[in-house]
Amino acid sequence: MELPKTTRRKFLRNIGFISVGFPLLSSCFEEQEKAMAKRIDYNGDLPGSMRNASLVNAWLQVLEDGRVLIFSGKVELGQGIRMAICQVAAEELDLDLDQVEVHLAETGVTPDEGYTAGSGSVPNSAMSVRYAAATARKKLLELASSQLNAPIEKLSFSQGNVGYQNQNLNFAEILGGTQIEMEVSKPVPIKDSSSYQYVGKAIHRKDIPKMVIGEEIYVQDLRFPGMVHARVLRPASYQSFLTSIDLDGLSAEVSGVLKTVVKGNFVGVITEREYQAVKAERYLKNHSEWTSETAFPEEENLYNHLKSIAESPETIQDKGDVSKAFAENKTYQAEYTKPYFQHGAIGPACGIAMFDGDILHIWSHSQGIYPMRSAIAAILKMDQSKIHVTGIPGAGCFGHNSADDAAADAAILAIEYPGKHVRVQWSRTDEHTWEPYGTAMIMKMVASMDNQGKITAWKSDVWTDTHSMRPNRDPATLLNTRYLEDPIPLTQRGYLGGGHRNADPYYAFPKMQVNAHFFNGPLRVSSLRSLGSYGNIFAIESFMDELAGKANKNPFEFRIIHLNDERAIAVIQKLQQLCDSAKVNTGEGIGMAFSRYKNNTAYAAVAAHVKVDPAAGMLQLKKLWAVGDVGQIINLDGITNQFEGGMIQAASWTLKEQVNFKGDQITSEDWMSYPIFRFDEIPEVEVVMIDHPELPAEGGGEVSMPPTGAAIANAVYQACGIRVYDLPIRIEKISN
Amino acid sequence: MPHYNLRINGLVREVETDADTPLLYVLRDYLELNGPKFGCGLSQCGACMVLIDGEASTSCMRPISSLGDAEIITLEGLRDKNGNLHPVQKAFVQEQAAQCGYCLNGMVMASVSLLNQNPAPNEQEIREGMQLNLCRCSTHSRIIKAIKSAAKTQ
Structure with missing residues (x-):
């Protein structure tokens, strides 16, 4: 067996695509229309992924049959990235979806795009493909124009064929065995969103039909x-x-x-x-x-232990004199905890x-x-x-x-x-x-409010381990390395910044301070979906709800008066409309929460409807709503699926999950000792997405998770008057 | 090593293996089927489900020696003679009831078994029927929709 050669022509043969040849369609009026789809010049930043792969042929190659093969360094994790990339490429090149193949993640073949993480695949990989495909289209038109001896504006460009009068060339014929090796440079003439056929639509993934008949999909297969x-x-x-x-x-x-x-x-x-x-x-x-080995700390004393081993705090953000505001206004505080999750x-x-x-x-x-x-x-x-x-x-x-x-x-x-x-x-x-868990965290919030119920200052203190010990050139990031002869101990701390992700509230508070207290905790940890945002937003949005109560304000309105971002306000207002129609019985409550992921990407407002009966030991999550805004939507069903799944997974964290340990053993060793949601616990879910085709496309894989925890906690409070500060929110914490 | 003749997807398949080998390993490792998945080996998650005499059962702890002439149907055996998808398979595609799809085998097999026993289950009965199956991507609400829609069409 040989390594795939990097010479592109050779590679195309090696990969074994069979040349089936596409029928050469003569141009017709409809195709002329598509060819003239409005295009606009893109002059913004090129994605980070293009830094190491700036040539068109790093992302896109034309197969011998004229179809197009797209290369992406991202991996399919069930998030549907393969389909999103296919849609974007087909859109820019006016191809049918089955004229585009997507080859994901192979060293020496696809671009090095680092990790598939952080809701970054759409803004990085899919957008790189967009700009490469748009550049390819321009080049194909120029080449066809000279080969067909016709001006570009007279050419048709559709389904992989470029035509003039009764002549047609497919992409492979235009390139004559070469690939487009030019640099992607600005301005890039991309298709205007008003002409989209695929982008923004709910298009079915190509892999689910294969899954339902047991085709080979997974590494396990x-x-x-x-x-x-x-x-x-x-x-x-x-x-x-x-x-x-x-x-x-x-x-x-x-x-x-x-x-x-x-x-x-x-x-x-x-x-x-x-x-x-x-x-x-x-x-x-x-x-x-x-x-x-030496035992883990006592689980009952975990959070005190973590505080005791934390380093001196780092001030991450410091705007205005919060201490002065705290001294001058009525001040409130609360402390929240989140256990290790799997x-x-x-x-x-x-x-x-x-x-x-x-x-x-x-x-x-x-x-x-x-x-x-x-x-x-x-x-x-x-x-x-x-x-x-x-x-x-x-x-x-x-x-x-x-x-x-x-x-x-x-x-x-x-x-x-x-x-x-x-x-x-x-x-x-x-x-x-x-496995490396998502770390336990402690979040302490302090805020002052004036007489009108406006927050004047806010301070977040977060105790956290690292949120990324991903493999890199340090072999100690891999578990095995620590157990071989001459073990290499893990000394680095990975990406600490994930711990205070979203710890600075997105609201327009006049004064704000965020302090991060890093610890090197007892359990192996690394990146878990949404990193520190889930814990931080659980704390911030639980506390916002409590403050809304102190200010005697409606929780939706209370958030809106502290925001000056129209997109944020829009998702909250839409959520409020959705919740208005819900019937709330005795012992039930609706709570809501909001966040903008990383404070600079996509928006989500989530509401939860719970039923609590402490006497009967019953806590039921009846429904979750989400309103999301990820900028431009690539696949409506894909993003909806991500939002739904994110909310239900976060609800499972919130209501059930906690890694247990005793002595030197992790005791959460299977699905009985680490239970997650089963079907009888699944709430109804409703997701509404606000599309902004004029704005950049943000990823959505993690966006609905952070507000879900707080929305549930706030709903529990509305239902029974008890606030739970210590995750998970199990009925015992309410009944006692 | 003992020989076993198993009835799988309408064929008799001969397998030579240790008596304690669980059915899941026979299906995946010896018969090279991809449908049933290894999820826990503890009968806790449902990823390995197959139909044994029409009923969805986990295969990860079931020794080959205990199967006798039971009729075993895997995900691969659900299509009809003409290759048409079973209504449950169709419904899962239609509802896009998957993310990573690793649990999908068990979800489909449990749904088929449920609808065999109760062709028109209500929401509560669907949830009870699927109680053994875990999905971490959390596509449960789509799976419930798919079962409802399959119930209507079959």
């Missing part, structure tokens, strides 16, 4: 001739050492064992069949001894690797194949040009989970067992107990 199966026995706890292991009896007990690999505290076993690997791991677990992918991590003696090939559902490659290269002390990573979907991950660790497991074992594809599948227990 890949099979290679001679592929072998492996499991890695994790240490007894985070820092325990292997003191003894009895490998002798393994083969007598378990059939099909091919190899065991013990490297320091890393123990792997390779077998012919998958279930043999499961049994072999179980055998090794029962025949090995490990040291026990990503909880339904499919535990899986990685496949094969070392052919020269190149190490890896198939992974990592969110960032290029950064992961550099981490694995550092573990193995290999040149990263000798590692070829193909991104293949896994189960939805919602941030940095164990995907990269499983790929590294497979890579380590593949080097030990060359020439075969080695497939490592994590168990449910390993996924639950070893």
Whole structure:
């Protein structure tokens, strides 16, 4: 097996697209109309992803049959990015949707776009494709004009054909075996939104029909001739050492064992069949001894412990003299806590690797194949040009989970067992107990209000661990590295900024201060969907609700009087209209919350309708509404699906979830000990999106999550008069 | 190693494996089917569901030796002889009832089983019928819609 060559012509042959040839349609009036779709010059910033990939052919190539192949460095996580990119490309090139193929995330083939994270795929990848496609269109028209000997304005341009009178050329014929290697430079003539056929529409994804019949979709589904199966026995706890292991009896007990690999505290076993690997791991677990480590802090005392280990605070924002305002006005305060949450992918991590003696090939559902490659290269002390990573979907991950660790497991074992594809599948227990969680946080809010009920000053203090320990060129970011001989300990702190994301309220308060107290907490943590925003907005919007009550103001109105952004006000007003029609019975309440994600991207206002009966021990979430504004919508159904899913997932966090630990063990080890929402708990959901085709397109994967927690807390208060400051909001906290 | 003859998707398939091998591993690893998914191995999430004698059952803890001549239908076996999608499969596409789709196998199998037993379930019955199946992307509300729409068309 060879690495795909980077020479583009060769690559197009290697990838094996069959030339089917498209019928050459003669131009007709309708196509002339499409060709003349209004275009406008885009002069804004080009996406960050284009910094390393500024040429058209890095993003777009014409196949031999005239169809178009798009390259994106992002991965499909279930967010539907493949379809969004397809829509944008088809739109700019006036193609049918099935004339566009999208090739995602493969080292040496697609652009290096870092991680697929932070609701960044639409603004970065899809917009890069837009500008590359628009540039390609312009170039194709220029070339066709000279080949057909006709002025550009007389050409038709539709469904992959450029025509004049009775002559037609498809894109491949125009390019004659070359690709468009020119730079994307401004101004870019992009299609005006008034002429859109696909963008903004609710277009069905192409992958769901494949999913319903069980086609090969996920990394877990890949099979290679001679592929072998492996499991890695994790240490007894985070820092325990292997003191003894009895490998002798393994083969007598378990059939099909091919190899065991013990490297320091890393123990792997390779077998012919998958279930043999499961049994072999179980055998090794029962025949090995490990040291026990220092215990975790007592769970009951977690938040005090986290405060005690925090560093001196960093002042993130300081506008005006808040202390003076606090001294001069009536001042209120409240403190909120959020436990560790799990990503909880339904499919535990899986990685496949094969070392052919020269190149190490890896198939992974990592969110960032290029950064992961550099981490694995550092573990193995290999040149990263000798590692070829193909991104293949896994189960939805919602941030940095164990995907990269499983790929590294497979890579380590593949080097030990060359020439075969080695497939490592994590168990449910390993996924639950070893993944990097979303950190626990403490949020303390202080605010002063004047006599008119206007907030005069606000102070947020946030205690948080890092919100990103994603793989990068430091191999210690991968779990395995800490357990090999000569372990590399994790010393860096990753991206701390995620901890105070959205800790500065979006409201127009005259004075504001935000302090971040960073700690290096006891549990392994990294990026979980929306990072610190969920906890911070839970606190800010719970507190805003409490202040609205103190000011004797309607919670919708109270927020609106503190905003001077029309888009923010619009989502809140629309939400209020939606909620007005709801019938609220005794023991029920509606609460709302608002946030603008990262304070500079998309908007969401969320309301929750709950029913609380403390005597009966019952807390039911009946309905969630969201009104969203992500600027220009690419796929209406895709963004709606993201908003719906985000709200329900955040509701599950809010009402149920908490990672438990005792001694040196994580005790939330499966779906019984870490319960998440099941069908009987799912609320009705209603999402309304406000489209702004004239504005930049923002991603929406995380946007509905932050306000959902506070909306539920505020609804609980409306229903029963009790405020819960300590997540999750379980009925015991209300009944007692 | 013992031999087993399993009735799967209308065919008899011969498998040679240890008696304790769970059906899920037989289906995925030996018979190379993609429908049933490994989710927990603990019968807690439903991702591995198949129909055993018409009823949705998890396959991850069910040893091959316990199956006898039970009739097993997987996601791949739901289409009719002409390759037409089962009404539940169609409804999942129509409602776009997936994000990552990893749980979709179990959701579809549980829905088919539910509608086999109760062709016109109400909302409450749908939720009860789907109680074993987890979805982390949280597409539940779309799945409920898909089951309602499949109930109307089948």
